[in-house]
Amino acid sequence: MESNKGLTKVDLIFEKVDAREALTKAFKMTNDEIIQQILESGLKGRGGAGFPTGLKWKYTAAEKEPVKYIVCNADEGEPGTFKDREILDRVAYKVYGGMAIAGKAINAKEGIVYLRGEYRFLLPKLMKELETFHKMIGEIGFDFRIKYCLGSGAYICGEESALFESIQGERGEPRNKPPYPTTSGVYGKPTSINNVETLVTAMMIIQHGAKRYTQLGTKDSRGSKVFSVSGDTPTPGIFELELGMSVQNFVTEFGDGDTKAVQVGGASGFCVPRKKFNETIIGFEGVPTGGSMKLFNSSRSMYNVLHNYLDFFAEESCGQCTPCRVGCQQLLKGVEKVKKGEAKSTYLNELTKLADTMKIASKCGLGQSVGNAFKSIVENFREEIIY
Helix, strand or coil: CCCCECCCECCCCCCCCCHHHHHHHHHCCCHHHHHHHHHHHCCECCCCCCCEHHHHHHHHHHCCCCCCEEEEEECCCCCCCCHHHHHHHHHHHHHHHHHHHHHHHHCCCEEEEEECHHHHHHHHHHHHHHHHHHHHHHHHCCCCEEEEEECCCCHHHHCHHHHHHHHCCCCCCCCCCCCCCCCCCHHHCCEEEEEHHHHHHHHHHHHHCHHHHCCCECCCCECEEEEEEEECCCCCEEEEEECCEEHHHHHHHHCCCCEEEEEECHHHCEEEEHHHCCCCEECCCCECCCCEEEEEECCCCHHHHHHHHHHHHHHHCCCCCHHHHHHHHHHHHHHHHHHHCCCCCCHHHHHHHHHHHHHHHCCCHHHHHHHHHHHHHHHHCHHHHCC
């Protein structure tokens, strides 16, 4: 499958807009009209999972419970991802605006921003902007308040239900599903939880209209995406690009001329080798990403890359379910044995089966996604792992 989309730089997320004008427009719309615009835009969650945002709002709005919440997931813990920090630093008012619009859509009066603990340094600036925002929407006549909750450095709290537990002052561990957040989220109330970028994008869709937004991207991957570009690249940083480009388009723009692999989506994402650059689409019809794009050139050991990811997962597993708790440790020990020559190369086949089992049996996305990086690196760079 090849993409007919080249690399197109976009300025939607960081575009300056009149917040009062945009929100006044939104608050004149009915709840159903707002949800319909988001549905027609085809917006999918920008945290990586890609659930249709309009459907999430629609399901939450349908609940009869009088108390509902909007939660902004700003616990940006995925290795190689730093785009939400930039969004909050530069256009926090759009995050607040997106939360208020979502609040109107689902009839919620309160929003909570769950901020990564390492981003505490942003808090004074964010609170100052929030004070201005509260004053503005009060003048417009909308009753909606936002508060902050700080994380404490746990990767698992990026998972929505573990995040809810953390907000409530409990140990950050994933819940069983169902019930889903739209029915029973934070404090057991119907909750719409959205990524920082998703909420900003929702505000811009209301500002410009769904029709204009659908002109960007592809049928399955509408719009643009903010990417955190790092690794072996002469131009690291934050870039907003149209979805639907091939990895080759991306490498042509950001590579150093010797890119042998691109890790799309951070540690929980997929490693795309050079031979698959042209056929791999960056989007929901190919390899989706929460934003992290790491480039590796020929000087890098893919064994070391894999070992680093597995070590990270073994450390960050909450330990609640056996497939993830034990599986992460065994994958790490297994590749170490193969590299040292203490196990035959065929042992990698058994480890691959374990990764497949983890994807099915693990309780949450952490254990379920470990196999993404493991399998894609083992399958494409096996010679770098074998002793």
